[in-house]
Amino acid sequence: MDKYHSLNAPDHIISEFHAGQRDEINEIWRLSGLSAQKVPEYSASDVESALNDLHLRLEISGDLTSTSDKIAGWIQQYSRVLAAAVALIALTSFFIFVPRTAVVPYGEIATLELPDGSVIEMNSGTEIRYSRFYRFSDRTIELNGEAFFKVADHGHPFIVVANGVSVEVTGTQFNVRSWHDDLSRETIVTVAEGEVLFYPMLKREQMVVLTAGKSSRWNPELVQPSEPESSLFEDAAAWRDFRFVFRNQSLGSILRDLERRFNITIELDIPGIESSPLTAYYSQQVSLESVLDDICTVKGLRYTRTSTGFRIYR
Amino acid sequence: MYIRQAGFMNQTTDELIELLAGKIRSSDKGAYDDFFRMMYAKLSGFAMTYVHDQNLAYDIVQDAFVILWQRRAGIDPDKSLKSFMYKAVRNRCLNELRNRSKEVVSSELAENQYKNDEAIEIESEHPLGNHFREWIASLPERQKEAFELSRYEGLNHEEIADLMNISTKTVNNHIVAAMAQLRKCYQQYKQNNQQN
Incomplete structure (x- = not known):
């Protein structure tokens, strides 16, 4: 409500009243803010899911109408013969314009080869979307999760879009981590080979150029992605060997990684501890219990089994 | 302009x-x-x-x-x-x-029904909030709409004019009339309160 209190009525309204009445008019303007309807509150994921619904509708309705527009003239002449054909075209375009989606089940890592020869390796729980016209139009991939990209160089850009940020390349190898359920909606890009442009969506002028062995991160609080810093690519891509490397990663985000990797649920019963950072390095595959042991030792916590996984408590 | x-x-x-x-x-x-x-x-x-x-x-x-x-x-x-x-x-x-x-x-029936729904839905903590809601609800329809778009949706006169299909001058007139009416209500309210 606060935002309604400091306002004066617009000048064009004020100027219609006598000088002696203006203070009172401003007061009424302010007070009327008391009866403002509250703007509904939506979480980021509410908005994204509404946006997703919208995308689906657009892919279905928008392209159907354009198909029937083009052949409208014909239909009058050959209506009966064409009715079936139109239905067929409509059905086909319905199919064509729904983007391809790939989701990796929890507990697994998946590799996908795209029509242009680019290869995407995806961590457990990762989801990507791309157009069925991928090869012919733009090479854009929507990412929710973590993936390693080996991009075939065809001269035109390949773009990964995730959590409001774009990663643009021509032909290179790099890792992107960007989970929609991350508390700060952070995206981390680490480059193995070649050159990568990293910038908040629509703000290409804010771009940071990353070369091999460099990484940068961005979240919606930042204007520009962070200054490129040296970074071990093997650490960023440790997940590809089913290993874990946590560098100053928040406990909440680490537990999400574990949940996805081991396909279990982990309850955390201690309020406020999710954002507490932790660093741990594993040079080989380890069991879930040994990671939980380490976390609990460092943070002074305990854990117990539940029907679906584990519960961490103090 | x-x-x-x-x-x-x-x-x-x-x-x-x-x-x-x-x-x-x-x-x-x-x-x-x-x-x-x-x-x-x-x-x-x-x-x-x-x-x-x-x-x-x-x-x-x-x-x-x-x-x-x-x-x-x-x-x-x-x-x-x-x-x-x-x-x-x-x-x-x-x-x-x-x-x-x-x-x-x-349509009148329907409108009343919605008004009642609204009254149940939102209850302002500040007593004046409810009074203002009543006063605003009793404004002529076009005045009310122009006022609400300006006050609560933060639209400027040109945007409201475009939306309501009227001139910016008319938008201003509507809002000025609404403010004058609200001022009357508010003054009356203050007077009543002093008498009590």
Whole structure:
């Protein structure tokens, strides 16, 4: 409500009243803010899911109408013969314009080869979307999760879009981590080979150029992605060997990684501890219990089994 | 003449919308998505003020954004994209209400019913909030709408003019008349309170 209190009525309204009445008019303007309807509150994921619904509708309705527009003239002449054909075209375009989606089940890592020869390796729980016209139009991939990209160089850009940020390349190898359920909606890009442009969506002028062995991160609080810093690519891509490397990663985000990797649920019963950072390095595959042991030792916590996984408590 | 108004939709937001409008016009899906994220809560709230039904408001806002994408090539760079969206939402809301009112005996009945619903739904903590709500509800329909768009949706006169299909001068007249009426109500209220 606060935002309604400091306002004066617009000048064009004020100027219609006598000088002696203006203070009172401003007061009424302010007070009327008391009866403002509250703007509904939506979480980021509410908005994204509404946006997703919208995308689906657009892919279905928008392209159907354009198909029937083009052949409208014909239909009058050959209506009966064409009715079936139109239905067929409509059905086909319905199919064509729904983007391809790939989701990796929890507990697994998946590799996908795209029509242009680019290869995407995806961590457990990762989801990507791309157009069925991928090869012919733009090479854009929507990412929710973590993936390693080996991009075939065809001269035109390949773009990964995730959590409001774009990663643009021509032909290179790099890792992107960007989970929609991350508390700060952070995206981390680490480059193995070649050159990568990293910038908040629509703000290409804010771009940071990353070369091999460099990484940068961005979240919606930042204007520009962070200054490129040296970074071990093997650490960023440790997940590809089913290993874990946590560098100053928040406990909440680490537990999400574990949940996805081991396909279990982990309850955390201690309020406020999710954002507490932790660093741990594993040079080989380890069991879930040994990671939980380490976390609990460092943070002074305990854990117990539940029907679906584990519960961490103090 | 472009009248800018102090409000919570500040100038930088307006500038950003203008920038997005240009990109949406040239079929930039990312810009379209960003615009959606930016306007979603506002437009949903706005739709709710008409239809008082969350599912319906959801559909209406979705419809409005579908229209935006379908007509993106025709976006007028001189006009506010914000008012385009408000207009699309408002038209759909009014259609809905019209359709509904056919189901009820008369539109007047329906209107009263919604007013009652509204009174139950929102109860302001500040007693004056409820008084203002009553006073605003009793304003003539067009005055009320112009006032609410200006006061609660943060639209400027040009945007309201575009939306309501009237001149900016008329917009101003409506709001000035509304303010004068609210002033009367408020003065009467203060007088009554002093007597008690």
